Structures are given as C-alpha cells and as structure tokens.
Amino acid sequence: MKNKMEINHFSFTYKGAKAPSLNNITLPVQTHKVTSIIGPSGCGKSTLLRSMNRIHDLYPGNTYEGEILLLDKDGNQQNILDIKKENEFIHLRQKVGMVFQKPTPFPMSIFDNIAYGLKLTGLKNKHKLYDYVEKSLRDVALWEEVKNRLYDDARGLSGGQQQRLCIARVIALKPEVILFDEPTSALDPLSTLAIEEMIFELKQNYTITIVTHNMQQASRISDYTAFMYLGDLIEFDHTETIFIRPKEKQTEDYITGKFG
C-alpha cells in the first residue's frame, strides 16, 4: 500500500528569515496510521505540519523546495506544492483537515460550527446537516453534553469541549488526513485522555499526523514517530523502536529527558 502522504527533500524558509526552518525533510505518512512528530520547541514541527495543508500560503513570501505528495482515491500521487488556484487549495484543505493547539470555535452556534464546513461544500439539506452534526459530535463524545444547547454560542463551552468541537468540525468534512498540532496541550488530563481515545478510534478511517510535546502521548497513540531537531528530521521509525531502541544519540537524549 502506498503512503498517504510523502514528504520528500522538503525545505522551508519563512519570509525574511536568513536560515531555513526546515532542512531537507523526508517523511512518509502511512495510510490509516498515527504518525507523531516530537522534538524540542522551535525545531520546526508546526512548520512542517502547516506545510502539509499549505496553510502557510495565507501569508505570502515564504519559500520552499522539495515535494509533498498526497495520494488520492484513485491511487495517484499529487504534489501539493504545485497547487496555485484557490479552488484547488480549498479542495486540498477539505482533504487534509487541521486541528490547532488552542481551541478556535467560530463566533457562531455549536451547530453552525460543525455545519459550517459542510455548508461550504454546498450541502444545504437541513436534515442531512443535522445528521452529520449529530454523528460528528457523537464521534468526539460531545453529543451528550451539548445536545440540549446546540444553538448556543460555541464560545460558551469549556476549553476541552471546545477542542472536541473543533475536532468534530474537522471530521464532519470527512477529510482523508487530519493534522493535529498539540491538540491537548491546553487541556486537563481527563479531556486529554478523551481526545487520545478519540484519535485512536479515528485512525480506523483517517490518516493522522500529530505534533506533541507529551512523550507518553506519542508512545500511547502513535504507530510511527519522527524526531526533529533544529529543522532537521533526526530519526523516523516505528514508535516502539524510537522509544525503546533509538538509533541516534540525540533521540535517546531527548526521550530520556537529557535535553529539550
């Protein structure tokens, strides 16, 4: 089976920055697996993740080279770095969803937060919308908590609930890949656990890439782990290998807490 995404020799330089933030990264992202990216702060994890749905391109002037391939349903690989037209961007972002570190509920009701992406795709049927909203909320185990207040402003939810809402919002669109950028770093242990369980469930149907600072989290939920340091990809392997018998000294030091 081909990899869902393949990052090949990818380098990235922010606008105005002297040195690249990512150097020659090569990383496969396997279909229906969880790949986690770990590394000390500032090593370029977010930069890499944000390249995978080209959200960087909202801000002009960044430069990059290499290729990032995305496998489509017919088994063709497309280099997403070639995308130029707005509707192709929209298409890409609907296939590669993203959940941010801080919950970002839209200024609208709980229902509308989830229906929003669906409406953007042109879905108008009220009943269908409702069904999708309910299903997505059940998937993130939020339905019971919010079913009586679906039309309240989403910003009235707790932080953990908001984050689950944001995940529900993304999976409602049925993306093929979901990118998580430290999704639990602002949450309490219980919400964290809920979200981890959810990610574990999600990998049946989705390909997941997650950036995390929490080593246990990476070891608990991921199948593959990549360790990055100062813009380089130091090591990539099965999660057990990385955590039990890392090949590189730097990886070992980081995992055992000697630096970072």
Next chain:
Amino acid sequence: MEKLFKLFAQLSASFVFVILVATVIVLYITAKPAIEEFGAHFIIEPRWGVEVTQNKPTDRTPAGATANSGTTKSAVSDHTSTTDNSTADTNSSDNTIDDSMDTPMDDSMDNEFGSDENIPMDDDTDTGQANLPDTAGKNTKILYGGAIPIIGTLFSTLIAMLFAIPVSMGIAVFLSEIANQHVARPIGVAIELLAAIPSIIYGMWALFYFGPFLASIFGGHSVSLLIAGLVLGIMVIPFMAALSRDAINTTPDVLKESAYAMGATKFEVIKDIIFPYARAGIIGSIIVSLGRAMGETMAVAFVIGGVFKFAHKLTDPTTSIPVVLANNFAESSGISMNALFYLSLILFVVSFITIFSAKYFFLRRH
C-alpha cells in the same frame, strides 16, 4: 495606595454621572417654559417663530419676551412657515394652521445657507408680522415647533450612515485583510489624518466644491439635505473605518486559519468569521460615528441651507437641530431661548434613544 486608587476610580466614575445628570437638569429647567407652553406638540409642529392668532387669549406668554424675539428673529423663519403645511403630508396630520393654504411647490427659493431671504410665497403674513410685532399683542402668540429640524437631523444622519457604513466597512476590510503592509500602512495613516480634520473644514470644502459639484450631477441646490448627509458621511468615514479596522484586526490569526483550513474562501472568512468576531467593535464604531453625525454643527451648517422647510426632495435645503441652535442662539431670549433649549433637550434624548436602541438591538447577544 490601593484605596486611593479605588477612590479615584470611583470619583471619576461618579463625575461622569454627575455631569450627565447636571446637563439633563439644566437643559430641562431652561427648556421648561417652552415645554409648558408648547407641550409635546412641539415635536410635530413645523412652524418656528410664527405669530398666530389665538381663539382664546393666553395669559402665560411673557409679553416682553415674545415681543423682542418676534421682532428680531422671526424674520428668518416666519415666511418659511407659510409654505409648510406641506408638513401635513410628510409627517403628521396637524393642520392647525389657519393662514395660508398654498401648496408646497417651492423649489424656487434662492436662499443661501441660513440667511434670511426667502421668497415670500404668501401674501399677508410675512411682511406685516415682522414689522409690527406687538400690535396684535393680546390675541397672538409666537409659535415654536421643532418638526423641521428634528426631521432634518434624523434624515441627514440617516443619509450619512447609509453612505458611510458600506464605504467604511470596505476600507476597513481592505486595510486589514486585503491590502499588503506596504499599501495598508500609508492609507491607514492617511485615514487617521483625515479623522483629525476639524469639521468646519469639511463644511467649507463642501460648500465651495463638493456641493456645487453634486448639484451639477443631481441637480437642485448646492446646499441641501443630500449634501449635508453626504458631507456628514464623509466626515465620519475616517472614524468608522479606523475603528472598524482596529476591531477587525483583533480577530486572532488562528481563528481565520481554522476557517481557511476548512476550505473557506477569503470572502467567506470575512463574512462568517471576521465580521461576527469583530461585531461588537464594529457596531461600537458605528454608534460613535452616529452620535458624532447627529450632533455635528459646523459641517452641516454650511451645506444644509438652514431654512425652516421640509425637504420634499433630497436635493432641497432644510435645517437640523444643531444648526438651528447655532444660528439662533445669539439673538434669542425669553421663550425663543427656551424653545432652543427644548430643541437641544430633544436632540439629547433622540441621540440617547438612538444609541441605546442600537446597542440593545445589535449587541444583545453578548
């Protein structure tokens, strides 16, 4: 120290309140004779400074006051009153006017901004009245009514808002979301400079260039309700645009990014995310501008015409409350002065109500 600070904060807060209450009280007390004299009818009464014969002689009118106000300043307004039974069709059905019944076909007047020559349309009253004010003494009283300036204020503000809101929103969105830094910076500075221009300069500019220019396009007079409204609009645009831009800029990047990440276009992000998020700030900017437009005197005084007439067309001259106040204060005393205060009290209340209802309707959900 902390106590002192707390005390200071409380003091300043109560200071605001005291000022507010004091203003209302002073306005009310000074307006009281006029309120008692004209009652609520003042609001729908279109005549200003017109002598009318009464069926029953009133005892209340202070004779001296009526006399002098009648002589001096009714010159501005009394003739106009003759033309204004037209009011009846525009706003209410108060046809208590006993003289003149001529129709409102009067676009012919050639008055310039608030001066006193009107074409006397009517035959009997205007000349006679102004010259011999108190011969009729016992049986007449001078009527003051605020309908024309009230309507003028409301409509000029309405025109201003209809013009300013879309333009300002366009500017604000352009500056914060569309233009790149190199363009947005200088334009932003220019807008802040524009906001600092005193209103009288807008008035002069409008009188000499903008008014004639518009008149050459739309026809009509070079001073009119339309021009006043547009000048007001132009005047508040920098404010509204700058404040709205600041409000829009408070939208967190991640929020916009999450919307883009769901496949929203720029337009959809602006419409569905940025505007709702910045709603309170944007409405605040509109309300501030509304208050400014409603009370604006100088810019309007130059271009509205300052005549006591209803504008039947947008291009007709009329007057507004602040303009009436500014034009007439110097020559007023007694009941006419009270009437002016009554008018200012109305302006106060109208602004208050507008602002509060705007807040209530638009910000209720927060």
